[in-house]
Amino acid sequence: MEDKKRIGWFCSYVPEELIIASGLEPVRLKGQVKELRKVDSYVFSNICPYLKNILDSGLRNRLEHLDGIIFTNSCDGMRKLYDLWTRYVQTPFTFMLEVPKNRDKYGIRYFSDQLQALQKGLEKTYDVDISPKLQSAISLMNNRRVMFGKIFEGQKEFPPRLKGSELFSLCQEEMSSPKDDETLKLEDLAFKPRPSDSSNADNARILVMGNTLDNPTLFDLVENAKGSVIIFDTCKGLKHYSDLVEAGPDKIESLARRYLLKPPCPRMPGFDLRIERLKELIQNYSIGGIIYSNLKYCDYSLFEIPQIEQFLQENQVPLLVLENDYLLTDVERLKIRVEAFLEIVRGDVL
Amino acid sequence: MMKSSFQKIEAFMEPRLAKKPRGFDLFTKELASSMVRAYDEDVKTVYVSGYAFPTELLWAFDVTPFDFEIACNNLPAAASGNGSTLMITSEKRGYSRDICSFDRLIIACMIQGMLPKGDLHITSSYYCHGKAKANEIVANHEGKESILFDVPNEISMSSIEYVTAQLKEIASRLQSITGEELDIDKVREAIRWSNKARNSLQRINELMKSKPFPYNPVKACLLALGGALFWGSPLRDDIHQLIIKELEERIHNGTALPEKYRVLWYPWVPVQQTNIFVTLKEHSVSVPMVEAARVWWSELDESDPFDSLARKALENHHVGRAEKRVKALVNLAEEYDVDGTIHFATPACHGENIAFPLVRDAMKERGLPALNLEGDMTDERNYSSELTVSKLSSFIEILGYS
Numbered sequence: 001m002e003d004k005k006r007i008g009w010f011c012s013y014v015p016e017e018l019i020i021a022s023g024l025e026p027v028r029l030k031g032q033v034k035e036l037r038k039v040d041s042y043v044f045s046n047i048c049p050y051l052k053n054i055l056d057s058g059l060r061n062r063l064e065h066l067d068g069i070i071f072t073n074s075c076d077g078m079r080k081l082y083d084l085w086t087r088y089v090q091t092p093f094t095f096m097l098e099v100p101k102n103r104d105k106y107g108i109r110y111f112s113d114q115l116q117a118l119q120k121g122l123e124k125t126y127d128v129d130i131s132p133k134l135q136s137a138i139s140l141m142n143n144r145r146v147m148f149g150k151i152f153e154g155q156k157e158f159p160p161r162l163k164g165s166e167l168f169s170l171c172q173e174e175m176s177s178p179k180d181d182e183t184l185k186l187e188d189l190a191f192k193p194r195p196s197d198s199s200n201a202d203n204a205r206i207l208v209m210g211n212t213l214d215n216p217t218l219f220d221l222v223e224n225a226k227g228s229v230i231i232f233d234t235c236k237g238l239k240h241y242s243d244l245v246e247a248g249p250d251k252i253e254s255l256a257r258r259y260l261l262k263p264p265c266p267r268m269p270g271f272d273l274r275i276e277r278l279k280e281l282i283q284n285y286s287i288g289g290i291i292y293s294n295l296k297y298c299d300y301s302l303f304e305i306p307q308i309e310q311f312l313q314e315n316q317v318p319l320l321v322l323e324n325d326y327l328l329t330d331v332e333r334l335k336i337r338v339e340a341f342l343e344i345v346r347g348d349v350l
Numbered sequence: 351m352m353k354s355s356f357q358k359i360e361a362f363m364e365p366r367l368a369k370k371p372r373g374f375d376l377f378t379k380e381l382a383s384s385m386v387r388a389y390d391e392d393v394k395t396v397y398v399s400g401y402a403f404p405t406e407l408l409w410a411f412d413v414t415p416f417d418f419e420i421a422c423n424n425l426p427a428a429a430s431g432n433g434s435t436l437m438i439t440s441e442k443r444g445y446s447r448d449i450c451s452f453d454r455l456i457i458a459c460m461i462q463g464m465l466p467k468g469d470l471h472i473t474s475s476y477y478c479h480g481k482a483k484a485n486e487i488v489a490n491h492e493g494k495e496s497i498l499f500d501v502p503n504e505i506s507m508s509s510i511e512y513v514t515a516q517l518k519e520i521a522s523r524l525q526s527i528t529g530e531e532l533d534i535d536k537v538r539e540a541i542r543w544s545n546k547a548r549n550s551l552q553r554i555n556e557l558m559k560s561k562p563f564p565y566n567p568v569k570a571c572l573l574a575l576g577g578a579l580f581w582g583s584p585l586r587d588d589i590h591q592l593i594i595k596e597l598e599e600r601i602h603n604g605t606a607l608p609e610k611y612r613v614l615w616y617p618w619v620p621v622q623q624t625n626i627f628v629t630l631k632e633h634s635v636s637v638p639m640v641e642a643a644r645v646w647w648s649e650l651d652e653s654d655p656f657d658s659l660a661r662k663a664l665e666n667h668h669v670g671r672a673e674k675r676v677k678a679l680v681n682l683a684e685e686y687d688v689d690g691t692i693h694f695a696t697p698a699c700h701g702e703n704i705a706f707p708l709v710r711d712a713m714k715e716r717g718l719p720a721l722n723l724e725g726d727m728t729d730e731r732n733y734s735s736e737l738t739v740s741k742l743s744s745f746i747e748i749l750g751y752s
Contacts (some may be wrong), residue, residue: 005735011633043703043704043705043707044695044703044706046448046697047700047703047704048700071502073502075479075700076479076700076702076704077700077701077704079503079701080672080701080704080705081701081704083672083673083704083705083708084704084708085669086708087673087708087711091510096503096504097506098502098503098509099497100502100512101475101482101500102498102500102501102516106512106519107500107512109511109512110508110509110511110512113506113508114508177588200411254637266480269496269498270483270484271484271486271487271490272490278636296448296696297448299448299449299450299479299480299483299698299700300479300483302445302446302448302449303445303449303453303480303483303484303487304483305443305444305446306443306444307487309444335737344593
């Protein structure tokens, strides 16, 4: 495999296509430290633990394998992380991608301009011409979305084709390994699915939603308690692979449309859109219970949870809100809560 | 309850103003009056975050702007240190205490049925994203659409176009709810008033540089936030003219408190009662400038009103890279010849709080101590008077050494 320069990216609204077409390797950013040591002297304690882990990783040179990072204006914390990063850490290439919150024609036009600015930034820094390779990068990522679509489709079955933990690992790998890495065997999983494990047929069917989740512990806890995470719709799950980039005369605009119009994350306006999607997922995947995994101090989720809770109560779908510190260090506490929740979902308790 | 609270303020202020007109009293009375008017069945009420929206546009229409954040958070309950009694209503509905107390109070007022009926619900994306979510929740509760005035974090031709287009969209919504056609001359008139008030605010800020400091920093900050609703109305300049008169008199008569040290305060002052300013006063520490009172925008161009209002939003010191704001704060520290700075940290103000080390380091390079004072805008459960005195006392000692 060719040794390419790596570009880290945070948010599901960053088009990997532009990085790939630059001849660079996109890597979704994860916190690299298991214990925070330096960051507390830079930021307050009640700040998103994911951001803190990233900054701590940077301050301790654990992200030196990256040649560049694309930030997004996804939340107040992330916006300021960019300011702190460029002051206290620094990376050869950094870019702040503005993601509009309005998804109308003006938002799409503005986002197209932002993507053009990113294209120019990459071209200038790495002395490349993106345009000739953009279509093949779009095709590559569309192809992956189609394959993931098939894989997620298999989760509708009883029992599902893959364990939630397997699906989670697959998504994590897809977002962090080179795009020409064939060890993922996505095609096999998509088009030649293996038989599902019938021993899981009676497991409670769980949907995990919420914000960033990089730790498989939650999936293990559910599986150990006779549950199956059928689907996860976090920003690193199903939602990330939804919708294709449509062919069009202006490829940048096509990218802007796909990314801005894909199923929204909690940062976007429209609680109703998110609830409508949740309703569809519950029906299509025969979901018995929802786990909302929420990073501490994430305002978007904190405002969303009561809306979700009200909807699920009205529809008699059990909900477990699990706040976490990104590293999921309080695993015993989580275990008790997950076990109790699964008893409720299975109907073991009234 | 909310309406009657503002009626009481109105009734209290009227005789005071008749006796001796003061700028801050006029502002308080007019703010209360506009809040009361928002409950009137015959008016078109537009919810807005005055400090984060170019309100000049609203004054071009026959609407009553209602600053839902200021209204909910300046209730006597919040101002007298009982905000949490009301906030608990929202916490019982699942809104975490990690959410900003300002927003919890808005949702609590909504649940209690204290808010006026809104015809349009507008807020913006800058300063913080919490208010956008609170606005959407209130609008949904009323079955109304919420509008997010989305201001990107960079200024370019592209972002100006994006923001301008949104302002035009908002104008067309205002046309729909009022049934009036947009009269561009009215927008221009609002811009002229805004520019006039901008000039008079600059005059106030010049007078604030006097030593000893002749005014009250809390009033300056509250006027900057609550009074933002009046940009575009002649009232804003009327308020300023009265304040200018008071300041000139005080400077001329030498009416000011003893001043040993001067500090710059940012970003805003708590609404709840605290012992902060009393402690500073006891130690002869004045606050000649609060960040919120700064004039950050260029004079508006009435020949291109929408573009100009878009630029006003984009030039806000909380929009863009932190270094822009840090530079502005450093300039303020120099202009007002301060001995140190105080950052008032309200817990859920994440974007603001994360930027603190950048400001702290910039001030440190200039030999200015920077205190991070933790408190809360309205939730008294997050405020400790003893800890505050202790922190302030230590800081004042440091001011002496530096």
